[in-house]
Amino acid sequence: MRRSKALPAVALFSSAALVLSACGGGGGGGDTEISNDVAAMAVAKGENESDASYTAPKVEDMGEVVVSTDKPYTTYNNATADGNNSYNTFALTLVQTGAYRLNGNEKVILNKDVMESVEVTSENPQVVTWKIKPGLKWSDGDSWDCDEFYMAWLAQSGKAKKADGSSFFQAAATNGHEQMDAKCEDATTFVGTFASPYPDYNGLFMNDVLPAHIGAQKAGVDDIKKITPSSTAELEKLADFWNTGWNGFDAAIMPGSGPYKITGYEQNQSVTLERNPEWAGNPGGPSKITLKAIPDPVAQAQALENGEVSVSFFAQPDANAADRLKGLEGQGVTFAASPGLSFEHFDLNFKNPVLADDAVRKAFFQCVNRQDIVDKLISNVQADAKPLGSLLFFPKDEGYTDVYSDKSTGSADEAKKTLEGAGYTQGADGIFEKGGQKVTFRISHTDIPRRKQTVELVQGHCKAAGIDIQDDTDPNFLDERVSNGDYDVALFAWSGGPWKSEKKSIYSTTGGQNWQGVSVPAADEALQSAVTQATQEKATPFYQTADKALADEYASLPLFQAPKMWSFKGVDRVYNQGYVGALWNANEWQTTS
Amino acid sequence: MIRYIIRRLLISLPILLLGSFLSYVLVASAGNPLAEMRARPGVTEQQVQELAAELGLDKPVIARYWDWLTSFVQGDWGTSVALGQARAEVFPSVTEALWVTGRLVVGAELLALVLGVSVGVLAAVRQYSIFDYLATSTAFLMFSMPIFCVAVIIKSYGIEFNNVLQSMGVDRWLTTAGPPTEGFTGSIGDVIFKYTGTFLLPTLSLMLISFAAYSRFERASMLEIMHSDFVRTARAKGISNGRVVFRHAFRNALIPVATLFSLNFGAVLSGAIITERVFGWFGMGSLLVDSVRTFDPNMLMGWLAVTATLVVLFNLVADIVYGFLDPRIRLG
Amino acid sequence: MANVNLSSSTTASPAEVGGKGSSTHEFDSTTARTQGQLVRRRFLRHRLAMVSSAVFVLLCVFAFVGPLLWTFDYEDVSSRSYLPPSGEHPLGTTQVGKDTLALLMRGTGFSLQIAIVVAIVATFVGVLFGALAGYLRGFVDTALMRLVDLLLIVPQIAVAAIVVKGLSGSWYVVALVLATFGWMQIARITRGETLSLAQREFVEAARAAGATTPRIIFKHLVPNMIGSITVNATLAVATAVLAEAALSFLGLGVQLPDTSLGVIVNENYGQITTRPWLFWGPFVVIVLISLAVNFIGDGLRDAFDPRQTKVRA
DSSP states (O other), X not given: OHHHHHHHHHXXXXXXXXXXXXXXXXXXXXXXXXXXXXXXXXXXXXXETTTTEEOOOOOOOOEEEEEEESSOOOBSOTTBTTTOOHXXXXXXXXXXXXSEEEOTTOOEEEETTTEEEEEEEEETTEEEEEEEOTTOBOTTSOBOSHHHHHHHHHHHSSOOBOTTSOBSSOBSOOTTGGGEEEEEEETTEEEEEESSOOTTGGGTTSSOOOOHHHHHHHHTOSOGGGOOTTOHHHHHHHHHHHHHTTBSOOGGGOOOSSSEEEEEEETTTEEEEEEOTTOSSOOOSXXXXXXXXXXXXXXXXXXXXXXXXSEEEESSOOHHHHHHHHTTGGGTOEEEEEEEEEEEEEEEOTTSTTTTSHHHHHHHHHHOOHHHHHHHHTXXXXXXXXXXXXXXXXXXXXXXXXOSTTTOOOOHHHHHHHHHHTTOEEOTTSOEEETTEESEEEEEEOSOHHHHHHHHHHHHHHHTTTOEEEEEEXXXXXXXXXXXXXXXXXXXXXXXXSOOGGGHHHHSTTOTTOTTOOOOHXXXXXXXXXTTSSSHHHHHHHHHHHHHHHHHTTOEEEEEEEEEEEEESSBSOXXXXXXXXXXXXXXXXXXXX | OHHHHHHHHHHHXXXXXXXXXXXXXXXXXXXXXXXXXXXSTTXXXXXXXXXHHHHTTTSOHHHHHHHHXXXXXXXXXXXXXXXXXXXXXXXXXXXXXXXXXXXXXXXXXXXXXHHHHHHHHHHHHTTTSHXXXXXXXXXXXXXXXXXXXXXXXXXXXXXHHHHHHHHTTOXXXXXXXXXXXXXXXXXXXXXXXXXXXXXXXXXXXXXXXXXXXXXHHHHHHHHHHHTSHHHHHHHHTTOOHHHIIIIXXXXXXXXXXXXXXXXXXXXXXXXXXXXXXXXXXXXXXXXXXXXXXXXXXXXHHHHHHHHHHXXXXXXXXXXXXXXXXXXXXXXX | OTTGGGOOOXXXXXXXXXXXXXXXXXXXXXXXXXXHHHHHHHHHHOHHHHXXXXXXXHHHIIIIIHHHHSSSOTTOOOSOTTOOOOSSSTTOBOTTSOBHHHHHHHHHHHHHHXXXXXXXXXXXXXXXXXXXXXXXXXXXXXXXXXXXXHHHHSOHHHHHHHHHHHTOOOHHHHHXXXXXXXXXXXXXHHHHHHHHHTTSHHHHHHHHTTOOHHHIIIIIIHHHTHHHHHHHHHHHHHHXXXXXXXXXXXXXXXXXXXOOHHHHHHHHGGGTTTSHHHHHHHHHHHHHHHHHHHHHHHHHHHHHOHHHHHHHO
């Protein structure tokens, strides 16, 4: 805890020192603003906070920069089910531009470099109009316009079905595209009409806007818009290409629409980005960005320490690497960590006879000491980490209220009282029982060390409350077992973010991913209302109601957000964004002295 | 000779088939590579099933093995089935990894061999000298060392050494995270600087262990031969000491080392894998660990195919080297 | 792995092994000594081997008796995380707040357990297969030696990876994988010795008297090879400790809740500069075990076969 204060203080001090030396006339060429205050770096320089929009700022050339992360980039088409992973997004965020950007605080920001506007033009039915700037081009010279949006919709909406009912395109997710009918009003105006109101429309076309001219060419048509969900023959060809054609590397079919384009790729090793000459906005600072994959976190930290990379960012926390990097502050290395977009949680299975009893669930919530878990597993990496207080919101979200801290107090005594009050008695072995049924259950999880450690800690916490917990480590737990509800308590992570419609399938009674069998009528009703609001602001109160109702049922206990971490030296304004990694604002990077 | 080689290859064939079958079945039935997909919010069971069908994961394991085998013999190594791997082609993935590991191993092993044999011979010739004690106890110590700890220590001190260099105003020399992506470019001086900087630390870690084995081995067999009858006879005939050592003893003492060198393949491979891991290189080691971790039998098969080929090759080479070093052995 | 039987003794001083005075008095006593007594005496005189034996015994005490005496249980997670060494926690605590010393004892225990199981299984299988091959010859010999060739070249690391992920990461599974790859050397040596022993009169006599193959192997052949078997069994322990640590370091060995020295190093090697005690603790124990066992092996070799020492060292 103490460290959290120390870090900004040191940072402030050093930035003050820099300002002072600049005033003293030392060092030339320094009219770029330099700030080491990491929290402030979550907001990009080119961001206009008043209307939540972004335009790339003018920056100086900073030369080449080498960046590392944990895993390699694998495909140019990150929207496929088998290709989709964060590490692709980390590189593609600079290559494939889109209607919106996310800043470090997960605020959705309109990308004014390529968009005129995105507006809800009708409420009933909900119609959204995306107006694209005219004259935008891919790095191969072809235009970036409504066609691109159209193909993204066609591929991801799941509306293009084969005769047997399966989809032509193996898309990772439909994300709302399925609720929309699409039309290009003119070359730069895309109009989507929603069957029912959809509050998360600003998550569409943010990434995975792929080159439609390449798709059209592979499908053998001159205009992609001629392919509709019912033109089977062309769809066959397009889908064949879309599903696998963009895997691997071939510069000719992988142009850039953002400030950078891909110029080099070594499988499992690295991907190289260089400035896109056709980019309409201000050119980026780095002339070349090499994104290396270094599979071992400690090795990654050492590479930064040894000056081989200037920026390294990690999607998963690693205490060893974090410790190492923190120790390098004296050498001008900045280390930072912030809550990531996935959160660990316990799902209590209502089909289990022991856990079906409200008192047992309540007692379990009470005995788990979440603060201890966070202190031991997370605060080594992220000093100001706190237990998460909501299943639907993150603390940075508008509308977050902590509805779990009064329920999960980490007090064995309270848990005991709860059980005693419900008629349980402590047996000779110290474990509570009622009617011959002992309060004992398993916590099941995959073989990730942190989960194993979590269970170890909880076993200790709840033993004191007379609750017996067994550890069930199963590398294959997320396969059939979790979806069949074959567990007592499941420990795994959901990812969250600004868009919450997808939560409905997890927490409503009939939801496809409601494997624990939770059923709270109040939450069902609130979730149904939330996902049919026209905007996120209107949806928020409904989500809050659902969140509260779920908490009162003692169904799932959120533990913490897994932090992401990053570290850099000699580069200004690096922030590891939860969705898109550290390169989201790399076009703004500058060298620091 | 050629008949001998063909016979050897034919003997290995059923073994390789059995091995590939067992590995495939074990890994493929250990888990579902698409399991993590269910933990993505909003993903429907139908999507998971459709992708499984597309990747051929819906078939029984035996059928999947048969599919793999039939395409493999036709030269198609298949694609990865792991989630997030975007059906990466197996063949280029494996060859890329082999290239990374190979560059590391070949240099380290050759150095270890040359150094190990010379130290072993010298120690044997100067038995009980200070050099002998130093060499043998170093070898003994290295032999009892866990290689991964040695690599961890070497790397840590390498970085310290760089810091010292930098404080003296010299460029940082040693690198730790694999070869530079742009390759070795620049003037000849630059290339040498970069090349040595890249390979020194991992090569050193790998070399030390193999060196210990080779020098111990060479010293022992050298001593045995120097005490053997034919060497004693040669000495008695009045042949000079140097000639006895190099013409008679050395050549024969190389035979067991040659055996070790070729049979050591497994040990060298695991050494390389560990070194790679410590230095964060993505080579054969990471490929193996990842393919097993993600239940990706196709990638694993590619890995096994490459290693098996190398193993068979190494055995052949060992046999041929015997014949060359020891005229009593005839291949046929 | 392959070189253990040819390795020379690096430890015996020239005076001890080369000096005539020391080696002659074994035979000048008027009362005849049994082979066992001679071996014991020679081993006891091997100073490094004796020191190593003491170290090894201490390590065993540390691993198996230590946890009973030590205040912290390895499962106790109540301490704060990453405490520096202190009187209370001589090696500090780990990330989840376990006492590192308690964990180290448990890890040492698992590592020794694995190594000893590997040595026993590998020796048994190696001696059995080697003796069978050498005694029966013909098809059995060819088949077994092909198996040896196969296992010598199959990368153990791949098999371990597959088995540990596919079946289970318990300590005995890892031990069995290691044993599967540890018996070939012993089998080769045993086969060689059997080939020559089988020609001797006493074996001929036993066979003529109608002794069964198992009886000949275990009553007549094995007792005559006890020297090389013991030496190689000892050295197999050292090899197994290192191999297990390497596998676990890669995450392909023992899986939690079981642990081992390799697992502890794997969890903590990143701390080598920040919290060195977390790395050097398990490192020193691994090196101690492997050095001690290698020295004991050398001592045993010298004791069983003084001739070899004189020629080699």
